[in-house]
Amino acid sequence: MDKQTVTIYDVAREAAVSMATVSRVVNGNPNVKPATRQKVLDVIDQLDYRPNAVARGLASKKTTTIGVIIPDLTNSYFSELARGIDDVALMYKYNIILASSDENHDKELQVVDNLTAKQVDGIIFMGNQVSKDLRDAFNRANAPIVFAGSVDPEHQSPSVNIDYVAAVTDAVAKLVGRGNRRIAFVTGSMDESINKDYRLKGYKQALSSKRIGYDEGLIFQTDYSYKAGYALAKALQDVKATAAFVGDDELAAGVLNGLTDAGVKVPEDFEIITSNDTRFTEISRPTMSSITQPLYDIGAVSMRLLTKLMNNEEIGDKTVVLPYGLKKRQSTK
Template identity: 90%
Template sequence: MDKQTVTIYDVAREAAVSMATVSRVVNGNPNVKPATRQKVLDVIDQLDYRPNAVARGLASKKTTTIGVVIPDLTNSYFSELARGIDDVALMYKYNIILASSDENHDKELQVVDNLTAKQVDGIIFMGNQISDELRESLDRAHAPIVLAGSVDEQRQLPSVNIDYVAAVTDAMNRLIQRGNKRIAFVTGSMDESINHDYRLKGYQQALSSARLNYDAGLVFQTDYSYRAGYALAQALQDVKATAAYVGDDELAAGVLNGLTDAGVDVPADFEVITSNDTRFTEITRPRMSSITQPLYDIGAVSMRLLTKLMNNEEIGERTVVLPYGLKKRQSTK
């Protein structure tokens, strides 16, 4: 069947569902049984159906539209990456569709399917977890994908990052050199590869080199919010920690203020080092020491890598690792 002539009617007939159901699947409407959605998506794949007339007309030309999936629009880390992506996209005259997944796995799948239905030419994905379902969704997009500030432990998808293991090891060494022996590890869910396979590994490596025992009681997983960090102050005192490495700046600001309000003197009695060097590090008192990342560059390099993939240009390295640093401020001695 010529793909230019495949209609929604053909998909409905092949999948033995109504046209309304096909329409719901194409538009990412959640009110479709998973088995039915899968059946329709398989038929769409098989027939190579282009969901809308405009996109069909442009099947031979490029619509030059990029889908950018962002987990949290309010998180400075992701918005700084998005700025780098946007500037390079503008330079190459690509349109951007920015879609927020609200750190919700089901919404993430829906957002990727929506972008696929909109016939985007490429996708930049910022998220903390690449599940098998997400890999399938990204595969169905039939478009190049680049991960920005996100890791793929299977190293299948092109990505732009820093060396998170080395960065956390360095941050921990700073705290250990100041005589801290009970250092808390505070971050998001351990289901996320960036936390479990990278940051935690850096934390454990530093402890091991310093001949300090790893204590699971010092590991705290929570959500990336100020409120969550603030609520941890008491627990950190209860486990007799004297310092903390924190995986997100907003979370770290909560930890810092929670401790200060509980009468703990930072940094004299408790040191805090955070991860992303966003504006949160400057607006707390004391200001926070942090791992530094070239956030804007991670976004810009991701977008440039995507343009090369879309145009089938030669690319040297699919996993791009940019340099990081450590910035000393007042939350460490």
């Protein structure tokens, strides 16, 4: 069946339900039995039905709606990105549905399916891990998706970020340049492509360019939380590290305070460079040196890229790389 000619009537007939029921499913109305909703969604999927956006807008006074999936609402990195997304969405008079996945894989799948049921016109994804299940859910959504401040390891979806490999290489090279030979690499899960394929690669590049051997014992993967960073202080002392690159600012603040409370002086005895330049870098004492990223711009450019995809405009490069910098503060000598 030509998808241009598939109508709500075809979906209703195929699913053996009323057109009103299909309409309720399409508009995300909760008053539909789960089994019926699933049956209708399966038929929509099968027939590749796309409600006519103009007709739908007229019928329900609905405007273009964007789903924004954020892994952690409390993390300044994501909230700063969200500000840039929101401002551009406002400019285009788009509605935003902000959905938090709490860095939980099952919840992430549920969030994507909920957004699909609400027939969002586009999705901005900020997570760092794309499983096969999630990829399938994205395909079911049948709407353009842009990765903001995160990476798509398979380069299937457009993304906006910085050159994480180069940024980490520069940061770690700075630590080596100041005489550190045992530099810890502290980050979130290595299941996340951004850590395994990008940050770790930058770390290794910096060491090998300075002829320093790679030591597995200096690699620490943990949660992106203050508590997790604080708890690492003893382990960092045990491996005789004199510096650390940390993949998240809240995590870095935990490392900093954990070391300070253990009597380790930062930066005299231990240097820290963190990665996102959020407000944590300014409110910690000492303040923290960091890779700088144009977080607001990453969000804004992601939203603008999504508008182009939704309007079927020509886009040049699917991966937009914005410039980064290094900001020297008090946590490095």
